[in-house]
Amino acid sequence: MGHIVYPYYLLFISAISIFADILLKYIRKRKEWFIYKMSGQTALFQLKNVSKVFHTKDSEVRAVDDISLDIFPSEIFGIIGMSGAGKSTLVRTLNRLENVTSGQVIFDGQILGDLSSKELRAQRRSMAMIFQSFNLLTQKTVLANVMLPMKIAHVPHKEQKERALEMLKVVGLENKATAWPAQLSGGQRQRVAIARALAMNPKVLLCDEATSALDPKITEEILSLLKDINKKMNLTIVIITHEMSVVEKICDRVAIISEGRLAEIGSVKEIFTSPKTEAAKHLILPAEKELNPFDITDRRCIRIVFDGREASEPLIANLVEATGEKVNILCANTKSVGGVGFGQMIVELPSEDDAVERVLQYIREKGVNFHEVQLEEVKSV
Numbered sequence: 001m002g003h004i005v006y007p008y009y010l011l012f013i014s015a016i017s018i019f020a021d022i023l024l025k026y027i028r029k030r031k032e033w034f035i036y037k038m039s040g041q042t043a044l045f046q047l048k049n050v051s052k053v054f055h056t057k058d059s060e061v062r063a064v065d066d067i068s069l070d071i072f073p074s075e076i077f078g079i080i081g082m083s084g085a086g087k088s089t090l091v092r093t094l095n096r097l098e099n100v101t102s103g104q105v106i107f108d109g110q111i112l113g114d115l116s117s118k119e120l121r122a123q124r125r126s127m128a129m130i131f132q133s134f135n136l137l138t139q140k141t142v143l144a145n146v147m148l149p150m151k152i153a154h155v156p157h158k159e160q161k162e163r164a165l166e167m168l169k170v171v172g173l174e175n176k177a178t179a180w181p182a183q184l185s186g187g188q189r190q191r192v193a194i195a196r197a198l199a200m201n202p203k204v205l206l207c208d209e210a211t212s213a214l215d216p217k218i219t220e221e222i223l224s225l226l227k228d229i230n231k232k233m234n235l236t237i238v239i240i241t242h243e244m245s246v247v248e249k250i251c252d253r254v255a256i257i258s259e260g261r262l263a264e265i266g267s268v269k270e271i272f273t274s275p276k277t278e279a280a281k282h283l284i285l286p287a288e289k290e291l292n293p294f295d296i297t298d299r300r301c302i303r304i305v306f307d308g309r310e311a312s313e314p315l316i317a318n319l320v321e322a323t324g325e326k327v328n329i330l331c332a333n334t335k336s337v338g339g340v341g342f343g344q345m346i347v348e349l350p351s352e353d354d355a356v357e358r359v360l361q362y363i364r365e366k367g368v369n370f371h372e373v374q375l376e377e378v379k380s381v
């Protein structure tokens with residue numbers, strides 16, 4: 001009589017796989033932390049459960065709500081959110097222009113909340129800031145404006161002037177030293193503000209909507225300048241903006257802030273190609289007004305995501321050529337991020353099932369990332 005051998009090894013294998021699964025979930029959840037640990041870097045800013053509550057006469061506003069994140073040296077870190085999301089308040093906690101209600105901001109290893117006002121003043125010299133309104137002194141020349149922070153810090157006059165001229169050169173305004181702010185364009189004024197911010201050789205440059213008052217072409221120029229400075233001087237830059245295009249253009253990583261909370265954080269590529277939260281989708285996906293009127297469609301639709309491997313234009317053109325099927329692009333939002341193509345497209349498929357299958361087969365063969373979307377989802381992007 002044979003006896004049943006209980007397959008204990010199966011039990012063992014399933015235990016291991018359950019364990020591996022839990023471990024993977026944990027790693028995924030704490031990805032940021034692992035990247036930080038593995039990179040061996042010390043964060044320049046560490047925010048630990050930072051909250052800021054404003055008490056007004058008859059209400060309280062939780063402008064920043066339990067935000068934890070790290071900003072690493074030499075990175076360009078974006079903080080994006082809609083107006084009123086709490087971005088300015090958050091950035092003001094970074095240099096303690098705003099005291100936190102709870103939590104900690106650690107800059108360069110020091111808890112800002114623990115510093116005396118003298119220590120804080122010293123630390124703030126390493127944290128320069130620029131704004132949407134350039135905040136230049138109108139009664140002072142460009143050169144005097146750039147010299148100002150050094151004057152306040154009692155740097156010898158000769159050194160002030162040399163350094164100021166050097167910084168004006170960095171921003172391409174060496175020939176405007178004797179001009180008055182009123183004689184400059186918006187873009188030039190922001191360049192002066194950048195030169196002034198760099199004067200004290202800061203460790204970080206905080207930019208709060210620094211390009212929001214500028215037209216797109218000047219915005220591009222200022223962003224290129226910031227990227228240049230980041231590379232050449234190894235300067236950490238924090239960019240606060242409500243515009244995704246700004247983040248795409250220069251940021252390495254981005255945090256999405258919604259109603260005071262951290263909705264998502266990750267590399268720009270990651271967030272851009274697969275936004276997970278409503279807040280992120282709202283910022284990244286095309287607005288409803290950009291959609292064609294297609295409410296009447298009862299056809300199947302897919303969302304194609306371009307993650308830098310495929311160019312968007314040839315894919316659709318080649319698809320039509322290869323399959324002989326027509327597809328309708330309902331909306332497209334593709335662009336170049338850091339030199340490679342990214343974005344998404346919502347495509348309406350043909351009406352006949354076999355035609356749909358041919359189209360999907362073609363896209364699958366090309367290894368392009370796509371998924372079928374429900375009409376409700378299409379409408380709400």
Ligand SMILES: Nc1ncnc2c1ncn2[C@@H]1O[C@H](COP(=O)(O)OP(=O)(O)O)[C@@H](O)[C@H]1O
Binds near residue numbers: 082090
């Ligand atoms: N000093 C303050 N007193 C009261 N409420 C404030 C103050 N500063 C900001 N808030 C409120 O906090 C929220 C976030 O504001 P803010 O940080 O300026 O947002 P964002 O920069 O993203 O537009 C808003 O509801 C705003 O009205």
Ligand SMILES: [Mg+2]
Binds near residue numbers: 087088089209
């Ligand atoms: Mg703001």
